Amino acid sequence: MRFIVYGVGAVGGVVAAALARSGQEVLGIARGAQLEAIRAHGLRLKTPEIDETHSLDCVGAPAEIAFGPDDAILMCMKTQHAEAALDALVAAGVRDQPVFCLQNGVENERRALRRFANVHGVTVLLPSTFLEPGKVVCHARPRFGIFDVGRYPGGTDAADAAFCAAMNRANFAAYPQPEVMQSKYGKLLMNLGNIVMASLGPGAGDGGLHERLKTEAQAVLTAAGIAVTDVGRDDPRRAGILDVTDVPGEAPLGGSTAQSLQRGTGSVETDFLNGEIVLLGRLHGIPTPANAAMLDLAARMLREDLRPGALTAADLRALIG
Numbered sequence: 547m548r549f550i551v552y553g554v555g556a557v558g559g560v561v562a563a564a565l566a567r568s569g570q571e572v573l574g575i576a577r578g579a580q581l582e583a584i585r586a587h588g589l590r591l592k593t594p595e596i597d598e599t600h601s602l603d604c605v606g607a608p609a610e611i612a613f614g615p616d617d618a619i620l621m622c623m624k625t626q627h628a629e630a631a632l633d634a635l636v637a638a639g640v641r642d643q644p645v646f647c648l649q650n651g652v653e654n655e656r657r658a659l660r661r662f663a664n665v666h667g668v669t670v671l672l673p674s675t676f677l678e679p680g681k682v683v684c685h686a687r688p689r690f691g692i693f694d695v696g697r698y699p700g701g702t703d704a705a706d707a708a709f710c711a712a713m714n715r716a717n718f719a720a721y722p723q724p725e726v727m728q729s730k731y732g733k734l735l736m737n738l739g740n741i742v743m744a745s746l747g748p749g750a751g752d753g754g755l756h757e758r759l760k761t762e763a764q765a766v767l768t769a770a771g772i773a774v775t776d777v778g779r780d781d782p783r784r785a786g787i788l789d790v791t792d793v794p795g796e797a798p799l800g801g802s803t804a805q806s807l808q809r810g811t812g813s814v815e816t817d818f819l820n821g822e823i824v825l826l827g828r829l830h831g832i833p834t835p836a837n838a839a840m841l842d843l844a845a846r847m848l849r850e851d852l853r854p855g856a857l858t859a860a861d862l863r864a865l866i867g
């Protein structure tokens with residue numbers, strides 16, 4: 547199986563470097579300064595235990611790839627960039643190849659299924675950072691991360707087994723999960739705190755706000771009849787596999803939303819994280835004022851070009867009222 551890593555940022559960069567260093571066939575699709583840096587100098591992977599640079603074949607768009615039946619596409623861009631990426635895959639002739647969504651939230655699989663029949667959800671436990679072109683940081687040891695993978699909307703197949711075998715060889719712990727979306731909803735509960743961490747900055751106390759966002763979400767998910775699997779700190783699979791720890795010379799910034807703001811990319815994923823809860827709340831008649839306030843917060847941070855840590859817990863309390 548050749549892995550096409552579409553979006554070589556924090557998650558895609560760690561996955562691509564891990565596949566390359568374990569001798570597996572991988573091709574990246576990157577853009578901008580990241581594409582230039584990887585072509586010029588390779589991709590540097592830093593973890594608590596290693597600091598290595600790997601050469602990585604990369605193109606700028608799916609149109610530059612001659613896709614074959616043994617290709618698997620790994621969607622590794624943020625949700626707000628996925629629609630354009632799916633369009634580009636269709637235009638490049640991708641049809642029956644498995645498409646794996648290594649993305650937070652629960653929107654990507656549904657969108658991909660409109661275009662492709664063979665769609666797989668992946669729950670990604672891989673705390674990683676991409677701030678500088680040419681370098682990605684994974685904050686976990688001894689494995690780089692944990693993946694749950696399964697067909698969307700349910701079941702598992704040979705592509706999931708092949709994905710798990712390749713990822714286990716690349717120093718991840720990957721598990722076939724016939725109810726993968728339950729696990730992705732569990733991850734969504736964790737990601738409701740992304741915009742909170744991004745606004746307050748790393749290590750700042752949130753005064754219980756993330757818990758409030760999760761409580762609101764749980765009421766909504768119950769009303770919608772959506773089952774959830776906990777993949778948070780209490781997930782027993784983490785013990786001895788996923789120890790989130792310091793990487794020499796790399797200060798953790800506090801999640802993927804904070805990184806978008808730090809890099810000044812002009813967009814964040816909040817509409818597909820807290821926004822998913824707001825949407826479900828509206829569909830099922832459950833109020834979600836705290837999650838709705840997080841959408842306003844994200845919009846304000848983008849509008850005012852604010853960086854992580856620009857706000858205080860008191861600012862956020864005032865926003866929710």
Ligand SMILES: NC(=O)C1=CN([C@@H]2O[C@H](COP(=O)(O)OP(=O)(O)OC[C@H]3O[C@@H](n4cnc5c(N)ncnc54)[C@H](OP(=O)(O)O)[C@@H]3O)[C@@H](O)[C@H]2O)C=CC1
Pocket residue numbers: 552553554555556557558575576577578580606607622623624625627630631648649650651670671672673674675676801802805811815
């Ligand atoms: N970072 C983390 O710790 C974790 C992230 N996740 C999830 O993983 C997903 C990816 O996040 P993350 O890795 O942080 O995101 P990043 O922004 O770090 O990486 C995505 C990369 O994809 C690039 N990209 C987007 N669209 C295209 C395109 N059409 N062609 C080529 N490149 C493209 C982006 O370029 P550009 O910068 O120009 O936009 C960026 O380099 C998200 O859903 C996130 O929530 C899950 C677990 C942990």
Ligand SMILES: CC(C)(CO)C(=O)C(=O)O
Pocket residue numbers: 650672673674736737740800801802803
């Ligand atoms: C914060 C983290 C690592 C886990 O909640 C994550 O999934 C993200 O950065 O989006």
